[in-house]
Amino acid sequence: MKRALVIFTLSLMLLACKDNTKASQIEKSVSEVSKVTKDSSVANKMDLKPVAPKTIKEIKDELTAKGYKTFDYVDESTQDTIIMQQYFMAFLKKGPIRMQNEEESAKLQKQHLAHLKKMYDLGYADISGPFGDDSDMRGVTIYNVPTLKMADSLANSDPMVIAGRLVIEIHPWWAAKGYLLR
Template sequence: MKKIFLACMILLVFIACKEEAKTSVKEVKETITETVVEPVDSIVEVEIKEPVKKSARQLKEELTAKGFKTFDYVDKKTNDTILMQQYFMAFLKRGPIRGQNEEETADLQKEHLAHLAKMYELGYADISGPFGDDGDIRGITIYNVPTQKMADSLANSDPMVKAGRLEIEMHPWWAAKGFPLR
């Protein structure tokens, strides 16, 4: 009888502990659910400001103060005044030193693209790209700087030019300020 009583007591303790554990897990789950489900009321409003559109006159004054050459052109159809700005177009031509091995050429190309990206990020170059043929003129970069001396300096700091794989031919070029490519 003692064995049956002892077995029943062990069984009851075991069942009681099991129920207590279930309750504890259930309580923990409810606590976690309550914490996760709470709504978040923190919406951050961001004010997006439209860029201030400057008149051609204001833009011309700013550019002139920075040393850029400009002139006004009046469109006969619309009677609009168009501000023309001098840029510098660098023709990247096939250079005299082209004996680099494949690995050196690949490294130079990475450095060349990084240089062009940096010129764009700093605002010195507005557009760059290769030509689609295999001619002597390999590509162009249009520099948005006030002087040809500055454009020459930036173009000649290109790793491909320094290595002699490319050489630069620079020309002043006029374009309407702010007109996009189509």
């Protein structure tokens, strides 16, 4: 981190010495150093050159090679090409076996949360959570996997589903690749 700050300071000093330096050049330098220092593995190396972002074609080729379904969407206002990727939304619904005692329910809940964390840590699930009401629909998990079969297998390996406390209903769902939840 200290090395990155020294490089950043030296960059600013060099830029400030030039008579024709524009504010946008300084901002660009600051932005590049900031991007590089966010990744500690890169910041610890002597070569702090920024990595070029992947092209849309490279991203699509990688997804296709892994078996994901995609299509392009062109934003009319910006003319940017947006990659739409198929995800799988798993709805968790009340299951037929809900007579577990309080201790068993607590144990199942702990296992359920550990399963969801594992899915997230392995990159199979992008987001999950419970619904805020007391309906038969208990929660949702969005799986980032190439096939319905894989999403179904992962969702049905949840200890709550195995115990019958929850059942799964899965639907394919399309979303823009790389967009963040707001």
